[in-house]
Amino acid sequence: MIVGVDWSQQLFRLGRRSVDLAMEASVVGSFTKIGYNVRSRMYEWDALPDMTGRTVVITGATSGLGRAAADELGAFGAELILVGRDKRRTQATAMALAKKHGGSVQVVIADLGELESVRAASAEMAQLTRIDALIHNAGALTNTYEVTSDGFERTFATQVLGPFAMTRELLPIIQRTGDGRVITMTSGGMYAEKLDPKTVMMDRENYDGLHAYARAKRAQVALNEEWALREPSAAVFHAVHPGWADTPGVQDSLPRFNRVMRPLLRDSYQGADTMVWLAAADEPLRSSGVLWLDRHPRHTNKVPWTMTGPEQSAELWALVEQLIAAAGSHPAS
Numbered sequence: 001m002i003v004g005v006d007w008s009q010q011l012f013r014l015g016r017r018s019v020d021l022a023m024e025a026s027v028v029g030s031f032t033k034i035g036y037n038v039r040s041r042m043y044e045w046d047a048l049p050d051m052t053g054r055t056v057v058i059t060g061a062t063s064g065l066g067r068a069a070a071d072e073l074g075a076f077g078a079e080l081i082l083v084g085r086d087k088r089r090t091q092a093t094a095m096a097l098a099k100k101h102g103g104s105v106q107v108v109i110a111d112l113g114e115l116e117s118v119r120a121a122s123a124e125m126a127q128l129t130r131i132d133a134l135i136h137n138a139g140a141l142t143n144t145y146e147v148t149s150d151g152f153e154r155t156f157a158t159q160v161l162g163p164f165a166m167t168r169e170l171l172p173i174i175q176r177t178g179d180g181r182v183i184t185m186t187s188g189g190m191y192a193e194k195l196d197p198k199t200v201m202m203d204r205e206n207y208d209g210l211h212a213y214a215r216a217k218r219a220q221v222a223l224n225e226e227w228a229l230r231e232p233s234a235a236v237f238h239a240v241h242p243g244w245a246d247t248p249g250v251q252d253s254l255p256r257f258n259r260v261m262r263p264l265l266r267d268s269y270q271g272a273d274t275m276v277w278l279a280a281a282d283e284p285l286r287s288s289g290v291l292w293l294d295r296h297p298r299h300t301n302k303v304p305w306t307m308t309g310p311e312q313s314a315e316l317w318a319l320v321e322q323l324i325a326a327a328g329s330h331p332a333s
Contacts, residue, residue, distance in 0.1 A: 016042055020296065027302075030293070031188055031243040032264035036273070039294045048280045052077035055130050055177075056279055057170070059083040059112060059163075060138030062093045064247035065185060065275065068268035069137065072276045074101040081128070083121060083138070085111045112138050112162030113148045115327045122169035130177040133279040134170055136163040137185040139216075141253035143209035145202075150327040155209070156201040159216040161327075164223060164320050171234050179285055180235035183278045184224055186291070188241045190217035194306040197315040209253070217241075221291055221300050222313040223320070228289025230317075236288040238278050243293060245271030 020039065023029040029038075039045075056073050060066040061082045074080055074097045082097075084090030087109050094105040110121030125131070139159040146154040152161060167182055174180035193214040200219050202212045224239040231237075244250075246265035251258050258265070274292050278284045290297045301307050 024298065027188075028264070032261070033243075033266045033270060034264065035243060035294060036266055036270045039296070040273075043295070045277075045295060046281070048072070048076050048277065049282075050077050051132075051280055053079075054132040055079045055081065055128060056133045056135065057081040057083060057108075057125060057131055058135040058137055059110075059166075062086065062089040064249055064268055065242055065245060065272045066135075066137040067093065068272040069135065069276050069279075070097055071100070072269065072272065073279065074103055074105065076280060077101075077103060078132075078279075079104040079106075081106050081108060081125060081131075083108045083110050083112075083125075085109070085138075112166070113152075113154050113158035115148075115150055115157075115161060115165055115324060118162045118165045119169065119328075122166050125170060126173060128173060131170060131174045131180065132177055133181040133183060134167065134174060135183045135185070135275060135279060136166075136220075137275070139185070139213075140249055141209055141213040143253065145204045145207040152323065152327075153201050153203070153207070153212065155212040155216050156219075159213075160200075160219045160223070161320060161324055163220070165324050167227065171231065175234040181279055181284060182227065182235050182237045183275060184220050184237075184239045185275055186220045186224075186239045186241045187213070187217040188243065188293075189214040190221055190241075191302045191306065193218045195219060195222050195308040195312045195316060197312060197319050200316065200319075218306075218308070219316055222308050222316055224291070225289040225300075226313050226317045232288065236285055238284055238288070238290050238292060240274045240278060240292045241298075242266065242271030242275070247271065 023035050029035055056078045058070055061070040062084055070080055082090050082094050090107050094107045098105040108121045108124055111117045142155055148154055148157045195218050200215050221239045224237050227237040244265050245268060247268055274295050277295050291300050
């Protein structure tokens with residue numbers, strides 16, 4: 001017998017981990033509110049720390065996961081910068097949060113699909129004294145093919161090019177702040193797609209909204225890993241997927257799925273929980289380039305044929321830099 005080992009605790013941890021892995025393998029058990037409810041109780045999640053004095057930039061905060069995250073962060077004392085495309089809705093959200101929590105809530109207007117707009121917004125935020133967390137949450141599943149003023153397919157531009165450009169512009173201030181985090185809200189839909197830089201941005205002829213969304217989400221996770229490799233001293237980089245949540249975006253873009261699965265879907269606060277935890281807790285500072293669900297690291301692939309190698313990730317990085325640079329050298333009139 002090994003002296004000093006608490007075997008009851010070891011068996012408890014093993015049993016708990018086995019339950020978690022079984023839920024993860026089932027997908028439905030993991031992604032629905034079942035996974036959230038079981039894990040939050042099983043792991044006895046700690047309450048979030050006070051965030052007074054910390055500044056958090058969050059995109060897409062007017063509804064759904066982003067609104068829930070902003071509400072939680074504001075409740076814990078964070079100073080919020082809400083980045084949104086719709087000025088009226090973003091200002092209304094800021095006023096409601098400031099009235100509810102009494103903290104500082106500022107508004108920056110930007111269309112993340114338009115790189116000139118992203119640059120202008122980033123220049124405005126570069127005047128901030130600190131950024132403790134940059135949360136890329138904005139994104140939508142668009143069923144019709146649209147092109148930005150730069151000539152890029154809108155899903156890819158909004159969820160890949162815009163966040164990449166904003167991260168690059170704001171990284172110096174995040175690094176100066178210290179213990180900074182860059183957090184990207186992705187989707188479990190990315191598990192269905194393999195990263196192919198040559199087809200990651202869909203063309204008009206082959207466009208399918210669901211596939212375009214999943215490919216963009218797969219690209220987000222690959223770039224999250226690349227950021228961690230290339231900028232290890234600037235910040236920690238984390239991707240998170242919310243599970244299956246009942247949000248306005250899901251209701252609009254996947255009405256049949258929403259209708260069938262509604263009894264099992266998470267609410268917005270459950271879906272946003274890990275995103276908020278990544279911005280607030282100490283544990284995320286001990287790693288980088290990780291994909292999370294329910295406050296636990298997760299594999300980025302569920303089937304072998306979607307595996308992404310370092311060559312594909314590096315090629316995607318080069319493609320994104322090339323497209324952003326090309327748009328910058330030919331500004332829209």
